[in-house]
Amino acid sequence: MDTAVLPTRLVFTDVDETLINCRSMFDFLDYYMTGRHGATGTARARQIRESLLEQGSRGIPREETNRTYFQAWAGEQAEDVARWGERWFAERSANGSFYLTSTREALIRHQADGAAIALVSGSLPALLDPIARDIRADHVLCTRPEECDGELTGRILGDPVVGSGKAAAVHSTITRYPHLNPAECYAYGDHISDLPMLSAVGHPVVVGSNPDLLARLPSRHRL
Template sequence: MPAAPGAPLAFFDVDETLITIKSMFDFYDYFLAAVGHSPEEQQRLKDDARSLLRPGLPREQGNRLFYRRFAGYAAADVAAHGRAWFDGHLARGGLFQQEVLAALRGHTADGVTTVLVSGSFPACLDPILAHTGADIALCTELEASDGVYTGEVLRTMIGDAKAAAARRLIEESGVPAAACFGYGDHTSDLELLRLVGTATVVGDNPVLAAEAAERGWRRIGGAVTV
């Protein structure tokens, strides 16, 4: 849904901010088993995927390379696996950062438009969006042809792209950035946090911790989950 005109916005990074895991990689692990790869092939592909986190590889490039792994799969099938992946986590517990989830729902109760901002993709984010009651997801968008993923990425949502997308949404809503909120855990969230009037750092990233100390931002520990 679009942002409500004039309503403040609260932007939530997802991985290791709203939830306790890196959704892309955790889902990929689940997906490999679900589509029938052997244990040996699963481990090879998991290791290869995590090599994209290596130092020196730009995060946007790694993001694009990661999503090539879904080329040839029907988007609807991947989405169905995403719902099953999420349901499994929900049943086991420990997926959500309790204090951050409470903050999101508190903003919703106050009439604030809540926005998930993530380099992950709809197969992971749509179930999270539905469960939390968030209003909007700004995420990586994959190209599909006749309902099948091509392996190409139409839009990434990594690093500076997060702040740029948030800025556009704020401008469209007509609300001052100073009236908006942001939550993040990683240095790639820094520009997003600097954009808004009220920022919250989740976890113990030293760069964000130093910025929070300098600017008087709120901090939330990253260990309490539901």
């Protein structure tokens, strides 16, 4: 391996409401279902969204609601979802407020210092891949839907990249760079479910003002 191109550190960032100013999974659910299936799709998206919110209000772990979310995509063609994901990104990113400025600028500074960037999210590859391409991220660590003959089955491959799943993805990625020390890596997150990921590195950064997360991490790590 050419040491001249090895990153100086790894920087991991959550995506929804950390890097971008929306909840991509819900936003795209409405966008795709309405655009692809019309009024029937709109009603279906509303039903799914309300069910997921209700599960969350009952304390169902995010790992489980993440699995439930992907079940909603059963029967959709993977190529259609990817194509609509590119369209969603093009439209949303045309808005100057798509990215959270503070996080985006922090990542640019890290890249200027030679860091590799990894997106870490429970969202869909169809949404994360165009974001990664746009910001020149090196890794996309996310929940990945299972496909069969080009059709989404509603199941996922492996575990959800949520909560402890984010920490596992971070650890696995760091091991690919034996010259790096986790204590010198950074992670950005906005929600208490990001705590396992933030705790996996030496420089956790809280984006926003989530009181539960701020209570667990020193205020000096706030962006």
